[in-house]
Amino acid sequence: MTLVAISKTHDTSMILPALDAGQQVFGENRVQEAAAKWPPLKARYPDVELHLVGPLQTNKARDAVQLFDVIETVDRPKLALVLAREMAKLDRRPKCYVQVNTGKEAQKAGLHPADADAFITVCRDTHGLPIAGLMCIPPADEEPSLHFALLKKIADRNDLGEISMGMSGDFEIAVQFGASHVRVGTAIFGARG
Numbered sequence: 001m002t003l004v005a006i007s008k009t010h011d012t013s014m015i016l017p018a019l020d021a022g023q024q025v026f027g028e029n030r031v032q033e034a035a036a037k038w039p040p041l042k043a044r045y046p047d048v049e050l051h052l053v054g055p056l057q058t059n060k061a062r063d064a065v066q067l068f069d070v071i072e073t074v075d076r077p078k079l080a081l082v083l084a085r086e087m088a089k090l091d092r093r094p095k096c097y098v099q100v101n102t103g104k105e106a107q108k109a110g111l112h113p114a115d116a117d118a119f120i121t122v123c124r125d126t127h128g129l130p131i132a133g134l135m136c137i138p139p140a141d142e143e144p145s146l147h148f149a150l151l152k153k154i155a156d157r158n159d160l161g162e163i164s165m166g167m168s169g170d171f172e173i174a175v176q177f178g179a180s181h182v183r184v185g186t187a188i189f190g191a192r193g
């Protein structure tokens with residue numbers, strides 16, 4: 001089980017103590033913010049693994065491929081295509097997770113669960129993306145277990161070993177339901193300002 005320390009909104013002075021304590025896996029939700037904070041930190045701590053956990057616009061795909069080691073939010077065909085192109089150009093292949101909208105919420109990114117298998121196949125076979133796992137953000141007002149169980153089921157039937165689910169409020173439940181990665185911000189760094 002891997003703890004992804006979500007350091008969004010926190011500056012370097014907050015992140016350094018975590019790095020010095022040995023934490024190596026971090027997550028950010030904005031490409032621009034991460035591009036401002038992380039290059040010097042990555043130079044100093046070369047074993048850091050940086051995850052993108054927020055929505056990715058195609059015009060930021062190049063920067064994302066350059067900076068991140070895992071892109072957790074692959075969620076539409078156009079983005080898959082652009083990521084594949086940028087990976088080829090930059091000769092860099094960060095691992096990708098497909099985001100699944102397990103709650104089928106209109107305002108939330110991610111594949112409808114019924115469309116996930118087909119999309120994973122297109123990402124792998126048409127675009128050759130290194131799809132390693134799935135991620136989800138369950139609806140805030142629902143019991144998360146059913147969502148975690150659904151994500152695990154989709155991962156298993158697609159032979160995907162990395163399952164990113166669970167945040168500060170529900171990571172224990174996510175682990176019980178098979179998370180390989182939990183994304184925890186507030187419980188590590190405190191409330192965001």
Ligand SMILES: *Cc1c(COP(=O)(O)O)cnc(C)c1O
Nearest residue numbers: 006029053167168183184185186
């Ligand atoms: C901010 C964020 C987290 C961390 O949330 P906390 O409740 O602070 O632990 C996890 N995942 C995503 C996608 C986020 O944007």
